[in-house]
Amino acid sequence: DIQMTQSPSSLSASVGDRVTITCQASQDISNYLNWYQQKPGKAPKLLIYDASNLETGVPSRFSGSGSGTDFTFTISSLQPEDIATYYCQQYDNLPLYTFGQGTKLEIK
């Protein structure tokens, strides 16, 4: 089974800061990685697919990069509405899926 290690588990940042979250796969998954945002009490929302592609309607301050085993999710300028928990998810071996443990993002 492919394991996903996401870090940090929590993060505190100020409005306007650049925020970075990483996700490491236990084996090469090419670019088969997605990123989600989950606000309290809500279902997750797909933000980034195939490691670096922005889902339609998602603000351009969100971005993703990486391939192989190491991936990065970035918010270029943190906004108050970005407070949420973020998850990575791999799909190297469709249709078996694994999520990272999540990163809780808070405003400092």
Added chain:
Amino acid sequence: QLQLQESGPGLVKPSETLSLTCTVSGGSISSSSYYWGWIRQPPGKGLEWIGSIYYSGSTYYNPSLKSRVTISVDTSKNQFSLKLSSVTAADTAVYYCARHFRGFSYWGQGTLVTVSS
């Protein structure tokens, strides 16, 4: 706009079977190229993929749950269902249904299922 809605009991007794249904509106569950899946989230914890069914009826399960999970589809009602047997308190979670291929792009709002006597 595609919408998904979970339904089912919010309370299940230990050792019994959890049963949930996801009703799809705004699109056909028989659409090719998509999977219909279940994901759960224990209170305060992360997301766990449970399993999925393809429009053709093929099923795929998380190996850690495979022995207890059955997912089925009823195309006439545009619904798919989850059954999880022999539940324990560890199965208490918000259960989501979702449409997906590579990414889970459409989600239901989620339903909390508590396992307790």
